[in-house]
Amino acid sequence: MGQQESAATSLADTVREGIGAALAQVDADLARRYPGDPGTRQPVHTVYVPGDVFTAGTLRSWGDQALAALDAHAPDAGALAAVLGIPDALASDVHDRVRAKLTREPVEDLRIDFEDGYGPRPDAEEDEAAARAAALVAAAYREGTAAPYMGIRMKCMEAAVRDRGIRTLDIFLTGLMAAGGLPDGLVLTLPKVTYAEQVTAMVRLLEAFETAHGLAAGRIGFEIQIETTQSILGADGRATVARMIEAAEGRATSLHYGTFDYSASCGVSAAHQSLDHPVADHAKAVMQVAAAGTGVRLSDGSTNVLPVGPTEQVHAAWRLHHGLVRRSLARAYYQGWDMHPAHLPTRYAAVYAFYREGLEQAAARLAAYVARSGGDVMDEPATAKALSGYLLRGLDCGAVDTAEVARLTGLTRADLDALAGRPAATA
Numbered sequence: 018m019g020q021q022e023s024a025a026t027s028l029a030d031t032v033r034e035g036i037g038a039a040l041a042q043v044d045a046d047l048a049r050r051y052p053g054d055p056g057t058r059q060p061v062h063t064v065y066v067p068g069d070v071f072t073a074g075t076l077r078s079w080g081d082q083a084l085a086a087l088d089a090h091a092p093d094a095g096a097l098a099a100v101l102g103i104p105d106a107l108a109s110d111v112h113d114r115v116r117a118k119l120t121r122e123p124v125e126d127l128r129i130d131f132e133d134g135y136g137p138r139p140d141a142e143e144d145e146a147a148a149r150a151a152a153l154v155a156a157a158y159r160e161g162t163a164a165p166y167m168g169i170r171m172k173c174m175e176a177a178v179r180d181r182g183i184r185t186l187d188i189f190l191t192g193l194m195a196a197g198g199l200p201d202g203l204v205l206t207l208p209k210v211t212y213a214e215q216v217t218a219m220v221r222l223l224e225a226f227e228t229a230h231g232l233a234a235g236r237i238g239f240e241i242q243i244e245t246t247q248s249i250l251g252a253d254g255r256a257t258v259a260r261m262i263e264a265a266e267g268r269a270t271s272l273h274y275g276t277f278d279y280s281a282s283c284g285v286s287a288a289h290q291s292l293d294h295p296v297a298d299h300a301k302a303v304m305q306v307a308a309a310g311t312g313v314r315l316s317d318g319s320t321n322v323l324p325v326g327p328t329e330q331v332h333a334a335w336r337l338h339h340g341l342v343r344r345s346l347a348r349a350y351y352q353g354w355d356m357h358p359a360h361l362p363t364r365y366a367a368v369y370a371f372y373r374e375g376l377e378q379a380a381a382r383l384a385a386y387v388a389r390s391g392g393d394v395m396d397e398p399a400t401a402k403a404l405s406g407y408l409l410r411g412l413d414c415g416a417v418d419t420a421e422v423a424r425l426t427g428l429t430r431a432d433l434d435a436l437a438g439r440p441a442a443t444a
Contacts, residue, residue, distance in 0.1 A: 050310075052311070053438050054312060054437065054438060055312045055439075055440070056439035059351055059352055059413065060166055061368050062125060063127075063128055065170065065356070066128070066129055066134070067135045068130060068147070068150055071129045071153065073153055073157070076124050076164055077123075079358040079361065080119045080361070082359065083119045083358045083361035084116070086359040087119070087362045090328045094109045095108060097112050100336065101335065101366055102336075111366055111369045115362055115369065119365070122164070123358075123361055125164060125165055126165065126167075128167075128206055129169045129170070130169070131143065131147065131171055131185050132170050132173065143184075143185055144185075144188055147185045147189045147192070148188050151188070151190075151191075151193050152196060154167050154168075154200070155193055155197060155200070156196075158200040158202070159196075163202065166202045169186070169205060170208055171183075171207065172185065172208070173208045186205070186222070199236065199237070205239040206240045207242060209245060210245070213257065216261045219265075220264070220268055238269065240270055240316075241261055241265065241271075241272050242275050243275060243300065243304055244275025244278035245279065250303075258308075259307040262307060262308065265313075271314040271316055271352075272307075272313060273316040274297070274300060274350075276318030277290050277321065279296070290321075292341045292345065301315070305350075314351075315350050317345040317350040317353040317354070319353065319354035320337060320341055321356065323359070323360075324338070324363070325357070338360055339363040343367050346367065346371045368416060369414075369416040372407070372414070372417055373411075376425070380408065381425070383408070383426050383436070384426045386404070387401075402436060402437050402438055404436075405433045408422055408426070409430075
C-alpha cells in the first residue's frame, strides 16, 4: 500500500527508441529552419535617405520636421484624433506619446540608400559617399545619437550594377571597422533579388569580409528586399522566397516588401500601386508563410502620397497613411517604410493606438491564461504566445510601459519573453 502502480503498456522501449532515431534528422532540421523569434526589438519602420543627402543632423532634422508638421496641422490631441479617427479615450495619451517619441527617438531604423534613391553616379563620387556614410554612422553610435538600427541599401546583384554594389558595401563595412568595429545595430539591405543564387552570393561576400577582418562567422546579417515577381514565384511554380531564406544560411534578418517595383512588375498602373492592392496582399501572404517560425521578420512597403501642402491635403495624406499602417498591423506586418518626415506622426499614432486600444483585453486574457482562471475566452498556448508577443512589441516601441503591463498581468518582461517563445530580451 502507498506505492503507485505502473501504468500498463504494450510497446517495447525499442519501438520508441527506433522512432526517435528515425526522426532525429527531422528534429534537427526543424530546429535549424524554424528557430522562432530572435528576441530582439523589431523597429516599427524604416526610413530611407539617399547617400548624398544623409548628414550628421538627418535624424534630428526628421524629428524636427515631423514635430513642425504636427504643430501646423494637428496642434493638440483633439485635432489629431479628429483627423485620424482615434477614439477620444486614447487621444491624449497617443498624442503625448507621439510628441515624446518625435523628440526622443524620431527614427527607429535608418537606411542610407545607394540604390534607387541614389542612382548611378561616377565611381569616385559613390566611393566618397560610402566612406562618408561609414564615418557618420560610426560617429553617431559613438556619440549616442544613432537610431537603434542603421545601415545601407546597396545596389543589387544584377550584372549591370553588381560590382558597384559590392564595392560600396566593402567601402562602408571597411570604414566601420576602421572606426572601431561594426555596431550592434548594423543592418544591410539587398534589393531586387530574383534568384536564390543572388542571396548565396551575398552570403559568400559577407563570409569573405568576416574572414578578412577576423570576425565571428555569421556576424553580419542582411535583409532581402522582395520587389520582383521572381522573388515570390519561380519559373518552376515554387515559392522562391522560401528558397531565398534557406539560401541565406541563417543570415537573413527580414524580408522587405517593395511596393512600387513589385506592383510595376505585375503590370499595375501607377495610379493603383498601393500597399492594399491585391497583388501586394498576395505577395505579402506568401512572404508571411515562408518566414513563419524562421526568425526572419517582415516589413511592409510604403505609400508615395506625401503629407505636404495645405492642411486639407496633409490631412488626406495622413488619413491614407494611418489607415495603411493600421491595416498592416492587423495583418501582422509590424514594420513599414516611411518616405517623408511628415509620415512619422501618423506612423507612431497608428502604432501607439493599435497597442494601447488592445492593452487591457490582451493583458486580462494573458493573466487569466497564466492563472488558469478561464474567463469568456478559452486560450491555448499558441494564443498566449501571440498575446505575449503583442505586449512585447508594444513595450519595445514605447506604446505601453513596463509598469502598466506588470500591473495588468502580474508578469515580468522575462515572463512575457518565455510565454512568447523568445530568448531573453537583448534590445
